[in-house]
Each structure stands twice: as C-alpha cells, then as structure tokens.
Amino acid sequence: MAKVGYIMATSQYDKLEEDRKWMNDFGCVRIVEENDEDERNRPLWKQLMVALQRGDELVISKFSNALRGSRELATFLEFCRVKVIRIVSIHDQIDSRNELFPETRPSDVLEMMGALPEEVLALRKSAEHVVNLQEKMIVSLPPVSSAKMHKLDREKTVINLYVAGHPIDEVWRASGFRSQSSVFRILNKHGIKLNRGNHSGPIKRKGISDNPQDKE
Template sequence: MNYIGYINKAQYFEHTTEIINLMKGHGCVNVHIEETKDKKRIEWCKFIDSLSNGDSAVFASFDNVFHNFHDMMFFIKYCSKMDIRIISLSDELDTHDKLFPERRTADTLDLICKVFSKRDRASHDDLEAELYSYSFEDRKLKRYKLVINMYKAGYSVKEIMERTGYRGKSNIYRILHQYDIKMEYPSMSRTANKVKEKSI
C-alpha cells in the first residue's frame, strides 16, 4: 500500500519543489513529475501503471492533473475498481475521509462539477454536453421515430419537415435511409408518372 504522487510541473513551475516535499510529507515514496506539455503524458502513464490495489494516488489538485472530463471519470472509476485512495492536497479531498474530515460529500461533488470552470468555455460546454448526452440521444431517437412513422403513414416530406422541424429534405431521406426504410424519391415519382402517362 504505497503513496504515489503526480504533478504537472508546467502549472506549478515555481512551487514544484515545495509541492513535492508536501507530497513526501504525506508519505509518497515516489512522485511522477510531468516536465513538458506533451499530449502523450508519459509520466502520467507511468503513474497509472505504478498504482496497485490498495495504493494511494496523491495530487496537488484535480485541475493540475485532469485535462478533460473523460480522463477524470476514467481515473475515478479505475480507482474505485482497484480500491485506490485519491488524495488531492489543494482541494482537500480524501476518498477515505481521513485527512480532511471536515469536507462533506456535497463539497466533493461540487469540486467534480466545477473542476474545469477555470478553463475556457469550450471545455465547460464539452462537460455539459457529456452530462446531458443521454437526454439528447433520447430526444434525437424520438425525432427519428416520428419521421419514420409519419413517412410510413403516407405523410409528404414537406408535412414531415413541418412537424419535426427539419429544414431540408436531405435530412428526412438520410434518416429513412439510415433505418433501411423503402423510399420513393421525388425524381423517381415523376419518372413513374411519365411512364404511366405514356402507357395510357
């Protein structure tokens, strides 16, 4: 059961030594230091690989470690599965509730929700989109279903567009094609009518 630390040096360049000493003061036998802004995050990968069941992962702060919502959720789930304790010194977070007993669960949830608030608006929008993705998928599927049902019931493409809010015929045909609905395109209808007229 080892205490293993990780720090992104780029953010705490002037205080790196101080933070490392603080981590060691909390029992860290090893501290992985990310020296550059390399997207591969070699030291982060080494840090993950070095963690074993029952270990403690020590950070300076969540904001220093995680670059996006997916990385954070992956790590939290991974630690839960491996029974790894998470300690964030600046955030006063300890998943074993020993170091910072005054912190409440509500405070922890608030931290997770706001961890990217210091970053740009695009990152915040990505987080919100991820949180509400299932609701969005439900609405999209219901809309698709309405298109298919109306088409099968004999409604015109124009009527389907008015009811569902789609602005282009191509959207309607794309949905029908996606779900293998047998279609009759306008050009095909006109050709068929001309053939009928000639045969008469």
C-alpha cells in the same frame, strides 16, 4: 502499499515546492513530475496508471492538475475504485478514505467537479503558451510537429514499460496502439531484447534464419 505522488509541474504552477514537501511528509516513495511539453500526452501519467497496484495510495496536487477533463475524471475514479486505490488531492482537500480533511463537505466535492473543465482549460492554455514561446525563441532548431512528438512519447512509453518488466498486454494498453504488432515493431526498432512468454530475442524478418549453414 506504496504511496506515490503526481504533479503536472508547468512553468506557471507556483505550488511545486509546497506540494513536493507535502507529498514527502506524507510518505510518498516517489513523486512523478511532468512539464509543459508533456501536458497534452502525459506519458508519465499513463505509465503511472499502469504501474499502480491494488491498495496503493495516489497523491495529486489537484484534480484539475492531474486530469484533462470530466470524462477522464470518470474513468480515473472507476479505475481507482476497482483497484482499491486511495486518492488524496491536496488542494481540493479530498481524501477517498475520509481520514484527512474532515472539514470537506459533499458540496465541496461537487464544486470541484463543476469547476474541473474550466480549470483544465486554463492549465492547457498556459502550458501551450509556454511551449509556443520556447519554440519561437529557439529559432535555430527545426520545428517538430505535434504528431511527431506524440509518436516519440508513445515509443518512449512502450520502451520504458517493457524494460520495467510490465507484461506485453499492459504495455499495449498504455501505448494506445490498435494492435500489439505496433508494440513489437517499436521494441525491434530500438533494439530492445524481447523476453516475455513466447517472445525472446529480436524480432526476425521472414525468411531469415539463425543457422549459419542456411546462409551458405
């Protein structure tokens, strides 16, 4: 199955080129990279979780680079267990298939899990500092609220996943919306043609007919 890499490439991350080379040498068909602005919402990571299929192999720079806390770690490990996805963490030197890093001991894995919250917090603060600094330097642009950025990220996730051919149920789960109607609202807002199951063509308002005779 496919090998895919993921890197949270913040401005302060100094091993980007090293990780890219490692992933390419390992045979990754694609390397997904996100930057400081996406550290909180991580739209590409969410898309990747939806796109991964049974038996795929996911290469990450480090668990604390890819995940945002211990709770997300538990959910991620269960997800990979169910889908039989191999996890390779380069700098943690962990391979869920036990083929790489033979020198890694159980105590090393436990140490990684214990240090995860502190390392994630450091990464988050670093990314937020860079974003805040950039916002202060670009004084000519109006400020964009975090709520608006989150909204734009969710809309981008919905559109990208739908256009890529994912079922509505998967798009809905990845978006985080409470109802599927929000997914259809976004697709309609951006003029995306609906072509899934019973839904085809743009969403029509109630009382509007496609029959020209009805408009006379």
